[in-house]
Amino acid sequence: MDVNQFKERYVKKFEEMYAFDYKEGSIREQFLTLGYLIKNMYAPEWRQTSDTYLENKSKQVFYFSMEFLPGTMLKSNLLNLGLLDTVSDGLKELGLNLDEVATGEMDPALGNGGLGRLAACFMDSIASNGLAGHGNGIRYQYGLFKQKFIDGNQIELPENWLRNGNVWEVRRENKAVTVRFGGHVTLDEDENGVKRPEYHNTMNILAVPYDTAQVGYDNGVVNNLRLWSAEIPYGEEYLYPTDEARDQVKQITEYLYPDDSNYEGRMLRLKQEYFFSSAGVQSIIRYYKKMDLDWSFFPDKIAMHINDTHPTLVIPELMRILMDEEGLSWEQAWEITKKTVSYTNHTILQEALERWPVDMIAQLLPRIYQIIVEINRRHIEKKIPLYGEDLTYRTAIIDHGQIQMANLAIIGSHSINGVAKLHTDILMNQTLHDFYLMYPNKFNNKTNGVTMRRWVQISNPGLTALLDDVIGTKWKKAPNELVVLKAFANDKDVLKRLDEVKLNNKKKFAKYVQEEMGITIDPTAIFDVQIKRLHAYKRQLLNVLHILDRYSFIKENPNTDIPKRVFIFGAKAAPSYHYAKQIIKLINEVANMINNDDSINDLIKVVFVENYGVSLAELIIPAADISEQISLAGKEASGTSNMKLMANGALTLATMDGATVEIHDYVGKDYIYIFGMTNDEVQTLNENRTYHSRHLYETNPRINKVLNMLVDGSIPNTEEIGQDIFDSLVKYNDEYYLLQDFDSYIEAHKRADTDFKDRMKWNKKALMNIANAGPFSADYTIHRYADEIWKMKPGEENILLQPEA
Numbered sequence: 001m002d003v004n005q006f007k008e009r010y011v012k013k014f015e016e017m018y019a020f021d022y023k024e025g026s027i028r029e030q031f032l033t034l035g036y037l038i039k040n041m042y043a044p045e046w047r048q049t050s051d052t053y054l055e056n057k058s059k060q061v062f063y064f065s066m067e068f069l070p071g072t073m074l075k076s077n078l079l080n081l082g083l084l085d086t087v088s089d090g091l092k093e094l095g096l097n098l099d100e101v102a103t104g105e106m107d108p109a110l111g112n113g114g115l116g117r118l119a120a121c122f123m124d125s126i127a128s129n130g131l132a133g134h135g136n137g138i139r140y141q142y143g144l145f146k147q148k149f150i151d152g153n154q155i156e157l158p159e160n161w162l163r164n165g166n167v168w169e170v171r172r173e174n175k176a177v178t179v180r181f182g183g184h185v186t187l188d189e190d191e192n193g194v195k196r197p198e199y200h201n202t203m204n205i206l207a208v209p210y211d212t213a214q215v216g217y218d219n220g221v222v223n224n225l226r227l228w229s230a231e232i233p234y235g236e237e238y239l240y241p242t243d244e245a246r247d248q249v250k251q252i253t254e255y256l257y258p259d260d261s262n263y264e265g266r267m268l269r270l271k272q273e274y275f276f277s278s279a280g281v282q283s284i285i286r287y288y289k290k291m292d293l294d295w296s297f298f299p300d301k302i303a304m305h306i307n308d309t310h311p312t313l314v315i316p317e318l319m320r321i322l323m324d325e326e327g328l329s330w331e332q333a334w335e336i337t338k339k340t341v342s343y344t345n346h347t348i349l350q351e352a353l354e355r356w357p358v359d360m361i362a363q364l365l366p367r368i369y370q371i372i373v374e375i376n377r378r379h380i381e382k383k384i385p386l387y388g389e390d391l392t393y394r395t396a397i398i399d400h401g402q403i404q405m406a407n408l409a410i411i412g413s414h415s416i417n418g419v420a421k422l423h424t425d426i427l428m429n430q431t432l433h434d435f436y437l438m439y440p441n442k443f444n445n446k447t448n449g450v451t452m453r454r455w456v457q458i459s460n461p462g463l464t465a466l467l468d469d470v471i472g473t474k475w476k477k478a479p480n481e482l483v484v485l486k487a488f489a490n491d492k493d494v495l496k497r498l499d500e501v502k503l504n505n506k507k508k509f510a511k512y513v514q515e516e517m518g519i520t521i522d523p524t525a526i527f528d529v530q531i532k533r534l535h536a537y538k539r540q541l542l543n544v545l546h547i548l549d550r551y552s553f554i555k556e557n558p559n560t561d562i563p564k565r566v567f568i569f570g571a572k573a574a575p576s577y578h579y580a581k582q583i584i585k586l587i588n589e590v591a592n593m594i595n596n597d598d599s600i601n602d603l604i605k606v607v608f609v610e611n612y613g614v615s616l617a618e619l620i621i622p623a624a625d626i627s628e629q630i631s632l633a634g635k636e637a638s639g640t641s642n643m644k645l646m647a648n649g650a651l652t653l654a655t656m657d658g659a660t661v662e663i664h665d666y667v668g669k670d671y672i673y674i675f676g677m678t679n680d681e682v683q684t685l686n687e688n689r690t691y692h693s694r695h696l697y698e699t700n701p702r703i704n705k706v707l708n709m710l711v712d713g714s715i716p717n718t719e720e721i722g723q724d725i726f727d728s729l730v731k732y733n734d735e736y737y738l739l740q741d742f743d744s745y746i747e748a749h750k751r752a753d754t755d756f757k758d759r760m761k762w763n764k765k766a767l768m769n770i771a772n773a774g775p776f777s778a779d780y781t782i783h784r785y786a787d788e789i790w791k792m793k794p795g796e797e798n799i800l801l802q803p804e805a
């Protein structure tokens with residue numbers, strides 16, 4: 001399609017949809033027109049991809065995830081279809097602007113943070129690698145809350161993302177399935193004397209799928225993301241005569257739980273988990289039957305991957321259907337289930353591990369409960385002779401009246417992986433050591449990755465153009481080609497152009513900050529970025545302590561020649577996470593104090609953007625100079641903003657945690673600022689029990705001074721929270737060792753200050769980061785999942801991709 005054809009089709013489509021002149025359209029109408037037009041364009045490939053999979057009986061993977069955080073899809077679809085320039089030029093000729101039209105799209109916040117965004121990056125890479133893979137999740141009516149700051153406090157507002165409809169989705173009513181809850185089960189003998197479960201008095205919910213195309217990059221592949229919505233089954237409306245009864249059904253897919261890496265054992269959450277697990281498995285089984293193959297081939301044709309333990313009920317659900325509905329024996333069903341399912345662990349935080357009370361599962365899912373009990377019984381019986389009672393009972397699925405979902409996920413699958421080398425090591429040697437002894441071959445690492453299409457090509461067109469010009473375009477299909485850039489590490493012209501690209505991105509963000517927040521920031525300052533959920537282990541508070549330290553230094557040395565800094569935060573706190581909300585309030589008050597202090601010559605500014613999400617990340621990441629990855633070593637499973645920031649030329653200032661360890665290993669110690677304890681040092685400190693934060697407070701003058709600022713009235717409006725935060729650090733012994741790492745954190749920042757003054761030195765470091773970001777492309781991560789876990793091969797037309805050696 002050329003520019004003229006596009007213009008013609010666009011104008012025609014607009015007039016068909018709205019019956020007036022396109023020039024009178026609102027942004028929203030212009031966006032919708034473009035969205036439907038693009039959907040029309042990929043529709044044939046979508047259908048054809050699905051027909052081909054069925055015809056070829058290709059192996060397909062289904063990625064079960066409670067969260068998908070795709071971001072807006074207009075530009076990513078255009079990019080992947082190869083139409084970005086055509087459409088952009090065409091709109092321009094029509095007197096419209098693609099960037100403006102793109103603002104008509106809502107950003108679907110159907111996830112909390114890293115886990116949901118990872119699922120979305122994976123969807124993009126699966127399609128772009130030419131693999132047959134689909135997502136399976138929940139179509140929440142309301143996404144993650146919209147964050148507002150009122151007097152510096154976080155307020156949560158509902159995120160009604162579907163208010164104006166959703167162009168990309170297709171409601172597939174005739175593919176709906178029924179999910180049963182509650183009631184009771186009896187095992188009755190059928191005519192052949194085989195015991196078959198009978199369900200009585202169940203509550204039946206209709207699961208209606210909404211499908212969204214996942215368009216591959218320049219390869220004609222269009223996969224599917226299927227999100228389920230809960231409805232009252234047709235003809236059963238009379239069973240729900242009151243609003244209350246109807247609400248019970250609607251509620252199931254109404255809200256996303258707003259907790260990141262935190263487990264809440266609520267009935268509604270359990271319903272959500274079973275709802276989309278069961279609906280997904282049912283639709284896969286129905287599909288498999290179309291292939292007309294023996295059940296024993298099931299694992300050769302289907303892989304089901306569970307993203308953390310939230311979809312673990314896939315395991316007993318698959319068992320249930322194979323046995324109760326398809327008549328397979330326990331042994332046959334168990335073999336198939338284990339070979340089909342694989343599981344990724346995303347956290348070692350105790351508070352995130354899902355355990356459901358036995359009563360709750362027994363009541364809500366009686367048949368599933370029977371199956372879990374039997375899986376557990378057989379596991380114990382089989383393993384005791386091999387591993388003894390102690391170890392075996394430590395791996396039991398049912399323990400202290402609770403069902404341990406991770407244990408069920410490991411026992412019922414053939415693969416468990418962590419999300420970065422360090423994380424996987426900790427799983428094998430500590431958290432899941434008993435399981436590792438039992439099933440050493442199930443364990444493997446798959447370091448996370450990010451899609452460079454969204455995180456470089458779309459969000460950073462300036463850098464993309466520079467790369468294309470300097471190293472050619474091969475990196476777009478083979479991200480490791482970015483290493484070619486290393487040859488230009490001392491090329492003054494390239495470094496200067498890189499500097500200009502960064503400056504432009506910073507200006508763009510500065511404009512946003514000016515317009516939305518009324519804060520003026522200097523684009524030549526160091527933009528120091530920490531963007532992630534607010535959580536004590538991520539230590540945003542350590543960042544604040546550094547800001548306070550720097551602030552008081554400048555107050556005392558007004559003529560210092562340190563470079564200007566803008567500290568940029570983006571973070572949501574779970575609504576019930578009191579401490580995290582206190583930190584938000586603190587950051588906002590510190591920002592207020594510093595931004596309004598005329599005596600510091602604008603040497604510091606603090607910007608806490610409201611409502612951080614995928615769209616804001618796309619604006620902030622290309623503008624970052626420093627990437628703060630400062631979790632306590634051993635706590636952040638991987639992190640993924642670290643990869644996005646690196647690929648955009650930010651320098652990482654970090655502890656050796658999660659995938660940042662691997663970033664360090666690739667980029668080399670001269671191009672990263674590492675500080676703080678290592679995981680081993682943290683372990684030792686834990687074991688010795690010799691840590692006394694109060695001692696540090698009393699003996700380290702710098703720490704003393706900064707912590708006093710929290711309680712001596714230095715920071716306006718923090719009387720209530722200042723003391724609590726102070727107490728967490730001094731009275732309650734500083735659980736995440738902020739004070740222990742404080743000095744080396746300050747030192748790392750000083751090194752960054754010095755380096756930044758030498759622009760060419762800094763730009764070289766930025767270049768080295770971009771050049772070494774290739775291995776963190778999700779394309780490679782997905783290649784390894786496909787190869788080692790799912791046992792799938794990409795289609796022949798996709799051999800262009802060169803996985804790393």
Ligand code: CRA
Pocket residue numbers: 113114115116118260261262308346347352419448636637638639640658
């Ligand atoms: N909160 C980890 O904490 C990791 C992502 C994706 C997390 C991150 O370090 O990058 O997963 N864990 O692997 C999680 O959600 C349930 O656990 C996260 O996003």
